[in-house]
Amino acid sequence: MGFPYDVAATAGVPGGEEGRLVHRGGTDSRADQPSVSELVRRLEDELGMELFRRAGRGLVSTPAGDELAPFAEQALAAAELGVTAVHALRDLDGGTATFGLLRNAEFYALSELALHFHRRHPRVRVRLVGQNSAETAAAVQSGDIEAGLVALPVDQQNLSVTPLVRDEVVYITADRARARSPRTITDVATAPMILYDAHYGDNDPARRQLSTRARLAGVTVEPLIEVEHLASALALVRAGVGDTFACRAAVASDTFPGGLHVVSFAEPMYDTIALVTRRGHTLSPATRELARFAQQTLLDHQRGPAGTAQIIPAAEIRQPRSQRSG
Numbered sequence: 001m002g003f004p005y006d007v008a009a010t011a012g013v014p015g016g017e018e019g020r021l022v023h024r025g026g027t028d029s030r031a032d033q034p035s036v037s038e039l040v041r042r043l044e045d046e047l048g049m050e051l052f053r054r055a056g057r058g059l060v061s062t063p064a065g066d067e068l069a070p071f072a073e074q075a076l077a078a079a080e081l082g083v084t085a086v087h088a089l090r091d092l093d094g095g096t097a098t099f100g101l102l103r104n105a106e107f108y109a110l111s112e113l114a115l116h117f118h119r120r121h122p123r124v125r126v127r128l129v130g131q132n133s134a135e136t137a138a139a140v141q142s143g144d145i146e147a148g149l150v151a152l153p154v155d156q157q158n159l160s161v162t163p164l165v166r167d168e169v170v171y172i173t174a175d176r177a178r179a180r181s182p183r184t185i186t187d188v189a190t191a192p193m194i195l196y197d198a199h200y201g202d203n204d205p206a207r208r209q210l211s212t213r214a215r216l217a218g219v220t221v222e223p224l225i226e227v228e229h230l231a232s233a234l235a236l237v238r239a240g241v242g243d244t245f246a247c248r249a250a251v252a253s254d255t256f257p258g259g260l261h262v263v264s265f266a267e268p269m270y271d272t273i274a275l276v277t278r279r280g281h282t283l284s285p286a287t288r289e290l291a292r293f294a295q296q297t298l299l300d301h302q303r304g305p306a307g308t309a310q311i312i313p314a315a316e317i318r319q320p321r322s323q324r325s326g
Contacts, residue, residue, distance in 0.1 A: 095286035096125040099294065100136030100148025102273065103197065103204075104230075107249035108309075109301035110149070110294065117293050124286045134203040140276050146287040149294055151205040152272040162275040164295060165302050167309035169206055169269040170251060170262045172234070173243040179261035185210070187266075189219035192242035196233040198226035206245065209269055231255065247271045248308035273298065273309070 040052050051065035061069065097117070105111055114126050130136040133150035140148050141158050152163070171183045178191065188210065197204040202211045214221045224242045227233050233244045238257045251262055275295060277283060283291065302309050 092121050092285055092289055093123050095284055096127060097284070097286035097290035098127045098129075098145040098147075099287060099290050100130035100139055100145050100150070101128060101294075102133045102136065102149055102151045103131065104151070104247060104250060104271075105130075105149070107247065107253050108273070108298055109306075110297060113290075113294055113297060116297070117290055120293075121286075121289065124289075126290065132197055132200045132203075133205050134200050137276055140278055143278060143281075146281065146283050147275065147277045147291045149298065150274055150276055152274055153205055153208055154276070156276075158279050159276045160279045163272050163312045163314070164274055164298060165309035165311050166270040166272040167247045167249050168264065169209075169245055169247050169271055170264055171243065171245050172237055172251070173261050173263075174237055174240050174259065175243070176261055178243065179263040182264045182266040184266040185213045185217045185221075186219055189214055189217075189221050192224040193221060194225050194227065194233045194236045194242040194244045195221075195223040196227050196230050196244065198228050206247075206269070206271060210245075213267070234260070245269075252306065252308050272312075 044051050047064070047068075049064045050062050051068065052061055101110060101113070105113070114128055117124075117126060127145070129139060129145055130148060133152075133154050136145075136148040136150050137154035137156075137159065139145045141155070149164075152161070171179070171188070173179050173191075178187075183191075195207060197207060200207075202208050210221050225236060227236070230244075230246055230250060234246075234257050236242060237244050238259060250256060275291060277291075299311060301307055302311050
């Protein structure tokens, strides 16, 4: 059916008021009249209503035409934005991309994101931020950056969230006995825990999940030691000081220490990695391409032999664009 295109075309063509084919005041004298007449006929056939009537040498809209006009203009504007986006991607030769990353980006082949993107688009300036998903989400909400990859859960107010993959979070210990069976939240609450991301505390997505589970179970997870970095926590676990947790990607990495035991939680726990943008905000061409590139890098890594995360079916790559509410 040609209806969507016809509606947009009836509203006008790119170039402003001078280029309009049909509008409420009639036709532009320079318009191609046979083309306009055919367009109107096809529209009216589709809708089963008269949209225009002749007035002298021109056309004026009927009440049905007046009702349709604003929607037609919106359709044309959306089509023009789409064309502009495609041209901007093809001609990307400048601008600034602002993007945030989650703490564990290195475990998902994202540590060299800036380098690979720069090689493709050497004239685009890049600003990558993010020590933690909570920080990245807040930066997108405030407009400090345009988009980012985060681990959920985060505060989603005024954000559009697109889940991409989920990676299991597992319990890590040097004590073989504590790794014989999946760990309950009560087990966690009574174990000597080494927790990282001390600065963000329970705002960190994984710690936030643990805190919520503990609250629902009526227990409290009190860390024996808090540090900032996972590597520091793992060193303490290897020394037998206590236990911690991490995503499967970290466990599978070359930097994971030997001699440690890994077991799932009794109620499986996951880091869900998602793309976040500010709701209602249209990404700049540079950031849109960097977001697409980051998504592609993440998903390609998961499809390969080193991938540990499950790709969420709805995460098929689509060009990031203006985000709708929800």
